[in-house]
Amino acid sequence: MNPVVEVVDNSFIFIVAISVLLLVGITIAMIYFVFRYSEKNNPKPDQSITGNTTLEVVWTVIPLLLVMAMFFYGYIGFRDIRNIPPDAMVVKVTGRMWVWSFEYENKKKSDTLLYLPVGRNVKFELSSADVVHSFYVPAFRVKEDCVPNRTNYMWFHTSQEGTYDVFCAEYCGMNHSYMLGKVIVITEKEFLEWVRVPDTLKTDTLKTTTTSVVAPMTGEVKADTSKTAGDKKDTIKTNTKDTLLRRENK
């Protein structure tokens, strides 16, 4: 299980659970009072009740404790979201209207499709070529804005193989809703084979979702760049310092 996903979902459940209790309490009290103290059931209102200091203290202090607990829970999760493990590999992400571009440590580039090895921590250095975008991968519960002239960062752990949606979450103009991508988590071996292949940007750029303005989203990206993974041509000399090749030490 992805630790960040777990902590975000748990905070969410914690906050929602308390909220539901409060909401149900308030609503039931309100409805009960309206019937119990209706004109008919209680013809004479009790004019002596104008407040109660003890109650005021109670419903100030208890909610204060509850929200501080929520803050703390959120903060703990946030620490995990922001503290990048030192062994993380780095991928540069650039948003431009309306395509995502990725650049790996060996300068290999890819558009739209973000290939990652399974079981790795990945740090993203986020920037933008034009307006503000936001790199959002719901499956990993993280997003961060891509702001021109500045590098923001985020990270996640690729816990499982699979394909995950990437969205642009900060409005960026006409085709904002088509600024999509995929995180494709593959085995370390497959990944290494793929990433060593020279920059195939021109051929494996997928514009299925970005070229046609009105094309309905299909939810899947058709092209399959992994066919180039079998290609043994390895013209990029692998950098020995390349964190891509570092083994995870646990």
Next chain:
Amino acid sequence: MTDTLAAHEGSYLEYEGRHKGILGWVLSTDHKRIGLLYLSAIMVFFFVAMTLGVMMRLEMLTPGETIMKPQTYNSIFTLHGVIMVFLFIIPAIPAVFGNFIMPIQIGAKDVAFPRLNLFSWYLYMTGATLAIISLFTGGGAADTGWTFYVPYSIRSAQNVSFTTLAAFVLGFSTIVTGLNFIVTIHRMRAPGMTWFRMPLFAWGLYATSWIQVLATPVIGITLFLIILERLLGVGVFDPALGGDPILYQHMFWIYSHPAVYIMILPAMGVVSEILPTFARKDIFGYKQIAISSLGIALIGYLVWGHHMFVSGMSDTARIVFSLLTFLVAIPTGVKIFNWVATLYKGSIKFSAPLYYVLAFIFIFSIGGLTGLVLGALATDIHVTDTYFVVAHFHYVMFGGMGIMFFATMHFWFPKMFGKMYNEKIAVIACTIIIVGFNILYFPMFIMGYMGMPRRYYDYLPHLQGWHILSTVGSWILVAGIVFMFGNLLYALLKGPKAARNPWGGTTLEWRVSSPPTVENFDEIPVVTGGPYVHDKPTYIMQPSKELVHENGDKLKGETLKAH
């Protein structure tokens, strides 16, 4: 307090002053007529923006193109936001009911600066006109979202300058009205009306007015800088010229977060009027409710950064803003608990305005509580900029201010127009509104957590079920709203005459005739007690004739002279 007090002059509606006919309205400095001028303009914009909202939902019915192209959709959600925020939500309750009711509630004949008041209506109309012109000139309607984030708002070929200019001018209208209310509340309260005898609606307006005066200039200058960026390329915000887009976001939210409280505090004030009226007893925790309004206004200034948790702001700032955001929940919670406690051991008369308020408490609580999810850092990072946020702010803005606008209409309608509406229909309409509202917006929480980003023209097909549900909800909601306004419109034309005090209210506006006379009071009343005391009179309506009238606090003639 007898009905013979009724006006030596006619109702403000029939009054013929220096100008007749339409001029008697558009040149009137009477706070009540100005309130109605605002009401008519605001209703038009509400229906326009609502129609835009319905069109957006219709577009979302199917993935891909349903009824419009992406560019149109982007302009429509921008306009929906700009019109709703700047032309409806911010001015609606203060400018309409604040103007109409507040001076009467504090025992004044008008606001402190009646001409300035009329001027602010003209500023409002000028801003509104500019907004309309922006649709048909230049590159067409702005497509930036109501937040005008740079650098997109600088790059956009659409007519962004005009739209921001409109918001800039509207800001002045807000500032002037706020200033007017602050001075009115400070200087024009009737003798004996101490701060803690002031109705809570006036308290809400007072807190709001301070935010309006102090925060609105920030958005004014920020939007003006956008215009300068577009026209002259000054490079304050544009990164291509060395500017900082994050700075823009800070400046935008320094106003726009407090603006959320500009929107909700007057509405909360009305809740505090309606509940004691229909519970037939004093409000629970008057001082706590009054002070919590100021608390919200104060802390509300310091939480703007929670809109920027993923913008790249420093981690420390994010943590501090998160903490402050949770603190602002406390005064809001205090209000809700006090409201519910007000019902305890009351003698509750179930009526349309009360029903709207109960709907408000339920819906607004959902809005407030989901705000906690957004205030917590770990969860916000996932749900910010998704439909979760859209759902949240519609629950607080529409469910809060919007539903309370409806409640306020029903509460003061008989006072303002001297006519009564069909309460049964009002209750049925409210039920339809509650059902439609929740079907429309609740699925958005779910879609948001599933990762549906906001401001998306298109979406992945697996979400279509939720989108259909939401769109169907919008139809139900609109049906309820149309039904509700139809009922009020019918009452306006053909409704039976309303009594002076149809609800058994205890504040001053219920002591004057329905509709009020031009000058509200024959004589400035003297206040002898709190605003929600039901078992004894707390106002002397004609102090000069005090001895022949019932004498609430056993005041002697001499005591009165001292006032």
